Amino acid sequence: MSTEASLLQRRRPLTAAELGVIPWLTVLQPDERERAVADLKITDAKPGDFVCRTGRPVTYWFGLVDGLLKMSADNIDGQTMTFTGVPPGGWFGEGTALKREVYRYNIQALRKSLVAGLHVDTFHWLLDHSIGFNRFVMRQLNERLGQFIAAREIDRMGNPNIRVARSLAALFNPVLYPGLGAVLRITQQEMAYLVGLSRQRVNEALTKLASEGAIAVEYGGLRVLNLQALRTGMF
DNA sequence: TCATTAAATTGTT
DNA sequence: AACAATTTAATGA
Secondary structure: OHHHHHOOOEEEEEOHHHHOOHHHHHHOHHHHHHHHHHOEEEEOOOOOOEEEEOOOOOOOEEEEEEEEEEEEEEEOOOOOEEEEEEOOOOOOOHHHHHHEEEEOOOOEEEEEEEEEEEHHHHHHHHHHHHHHHHHHHHHHHHHHHHHHHHHHHHHHHOOHHHHHHHHHHHHHHOOOOOOOOEEOOOOOHHHHHHOOOOOOHHHHHHHHHOOOOOOEEEEOOOEEEHHHHHHOOOO
């Protein structure tokens, strides 16, 4: 199995196209940006690979360039609870990186993904030097908090249609995942892993949501037509 | 570039 | 969980 240890080994600098997917680079001053880019590394994650696991010390602040990740935590009773999915453009672990603690959740690749990493030392340097970066991280923390609370509610909800809808709405969160367009590349199988339902039930829910005009189902993904409807469940 | 084949994904049962 | 139908990706002429 590949862990974060091996992730640190086979890594390389980022291409220009990959840098373009990183939302916070645009809020930096030229000198800050230069330092960040110099430190950024990228690596592959195969489906099932853990990018980070609970209890491991934080060495990098991670972000997704391409692919799809799942953020989850293990309950006391051994049950795994999925917080949310992470689409390209999403960055995570800032809370633990701030305090230099250990990870409180697992991040696992749902499909072949490109993961970028910024060393915690550089992360802290940016916090000390860049106002824009501070704003970005602050907003990120705030949104993430709201998302965790929402995840608890989603988990308790019985109606699978609503569950799928709100999970999709969370994936489209414009603050946490700014680079995302209206099209989300996610298979129904991946969606099933994310919300903890069977694939056929997800299929049923997506068909329902599509008939209500909230989304359009496409091959290998879907298009969000009415984000508000997904959030509120009013279709 | 096009046609054929393999693989992935979806929609149903 | 299994199936057929459909879409995309890969291959090679």
